[in-house]
Amino acid sequence: MTPVVVPDRAPKKKSKGPRIKPSPMARRRSLTGWMFLIPAAVLIGVMMFWPMLQALLLSFQTGRGTALEYADPLWFNYDRMLDDEIFKLTVGNTLLYLAIQVPIMLVSALVLANILNNPRLKFKSFWRTAIFLPAAISLVSYSLVFRTIFATDGLVNDWMLALGFIDSPINWLGNTNTARFVIILGLLWRWTGYNMIFYLAGLQNIDPTTLEAAKMDGAGPIRTFFSVTIPQLKPMILLTVIMSTNGTIQLFDESFNLTRGGPANTSMTMSHYLYEVSFQNNPNFGYGAALSYVILMMVAVLAAIQMKVGDKRD
C-alpha cells in the first residue's frame, strides 16, 4: 500500500509580527479561564471598588437622607472633623487599642504556637483546641459575656474582693481607663488563639532540616527561634500584622456591645462613631463617608508601612 500523504488543509500562515497567534484550543481555554474569574471579579468590583469610589464622592456632599448635594467648600466635611472632639477621641481610642493590643497579641500567639509546635509536647490537640476556642464565638457574644463578667457586681470584682486584691468593687465599665482596659483584654482573649493557628500553620511549613542545621552549629533554642524560625515565618507574620491592624482600626462590635462606647464616648472607636453618624438619629451620609475615608487612609498608610518594613530582606 502506498502511504497516503494528507496535505495540510490550509497552507501555514506566516506569522506577521513577533506575536504568535494562539491555537483555537488555547484561545478557548483562555476564555474558559476568564469565565472562571468573572463572578468573583464582578462581585469585588461592584461590592468593594465601586462603593469605595462612591464613598469618596459622598464625602464631599452634605445634606440629610437622600437630599445630598456637593458642599461648598468641597472639603466641608473634612474641615468639620478638625473641630469634632468626639471624632478626635475615637481616633485616639482606636490607635490606643491598636498600639497596645496588636503587639501583645501577636507576640503571645507566636510564643504559644512555638510551644505547641514542639513534637514532644503532650496533649497537643487539647491545648490547641482550648486556646483557639474563644475564636469560635461571635464578637457580640463574647462582648456580652465580658460585659457581664466586668459588671460592678460581676465575677471579676467578686473574685478580686474575695482574694483581697481590692477593698471595694471597681466600676470597670464606668471609668474611662478601665473601660478601655476591658476592651483591650477582650480583644486579647478573643484573637490570640486565632492568630496562633496561623503561626502553627506557618511553623509546619518550615523545613525541619534548617532547625537541625542550626542545632548542629551550636545555636540554642532562643537563638534558633530568632535566627531561623522567625525569618521563615515572616510572610505569615506580615499577614497577621496586616489583618489585625485592619481589624482593630475597624473595631465596632466590642465598642458597641461591651462598653457601649462609654462612659461618655470615651472608649468609642472610629467605626462605632461612623455608625452613629451614618445610621442613628439624624443620619448624615456625607459626614459619615468622610469619616470612613479617614479609616480607609489609616488602613492604607499602615498597610503600606507594614509591607515596606516586611519586605526588607535581611
Next chain:
Amino acid sequence: MTRSLREVPKYAFLTVVALVSVGPLYFMVVSATNTSQDVLASSMLPGTNLIANWQSLTEFQDVGAAMYHSTVNAVLTTVLALAVSSIAGYGFEVYHSRNKDRLMWVLMLAMMIPFAATMIPLFQLFADFGLVNSAWAVVLPVIATPLLILLFRQAARSFPHEIIEAARMDGLKEVAIFLRMFLPTMRPTYAAAAVITFMTAWNNFLWPKVILVNNDYQTMPMLISNFTGGYVIDYGALMLAVLIASLPTIFIFFVLQRSFVAGFTGVVK
C-alpha cells in the same frame, strides 16, 4: 527526670492560658442554667434555671426566627463564597496569563478596603434596589473575598498540572476537570474556607445591623445585642441567648478543626 522538671513551667503556663481561654466560655454555659442573681453572685456551678431562662428569653424575643435568619445568611454566604472563590482561584492559577495576573493583583488590593468605607454606598445601593431587609443584601457584599481567592489559588498551585493535562488527553472538559479532579482533592482547603466563611458570616454584626432595618429580620448577634436594651437585664436568659448563638460556630469548629489547620498549611509561603 531533669527534663520533665524543666518542662513543669511550660505545662503550668499552658494550663493557665487554657483556663483563661475556656473560663469565660464555661461561665457562659453555667450561667445559662442559673438565675440572674446567681450569675451576679458568680456561681460557677450549673443551676436548675435553664427552662425558666428559656421561657423568659422567648417571651420577648423570637429566637427561632433569629436562628433561621442567621442560618440562611451563613449557609448561603458559605456556599456561594466557596463556589465563586474556588473557581476564581483555580482560574487564576491554571489559566494564568499576564492579564489575569494583573486582574488578580487588582483584586488583592481590595483586601485593603475597609468595610467601613463601603458601608454607606452599599446601603444606598441595596435601598435603591428595594433589597433592604433581604438575605441577598446581607450576603452579596461578603461572597467574593480576596483572602479566599488567594487561598484557592495557592491550593491550585499545589495541584499537579500533569493531572490536568492527562484529563485533557482523556477528553475531559475543563469544567469537568475542575469538578471531578480539583474539587475532591482539595477537600481540606474547602473545609478551611468553609470554617472561616461560615464563622465570619454567622458572627457578622455591623452590616446586618445596618441593612436589616426591620427587627423581624434580625439575626442572632442582633438579637443578643438588642437584648440588653431594657432596664433590668436577666443575665441568666442573656447568657442562654449567647450560648445558643455560639453553638453552631462551636460545632462547626469541632467538626472541621483538623482540616482547618491542614487547609491553611501552605497558603502563605
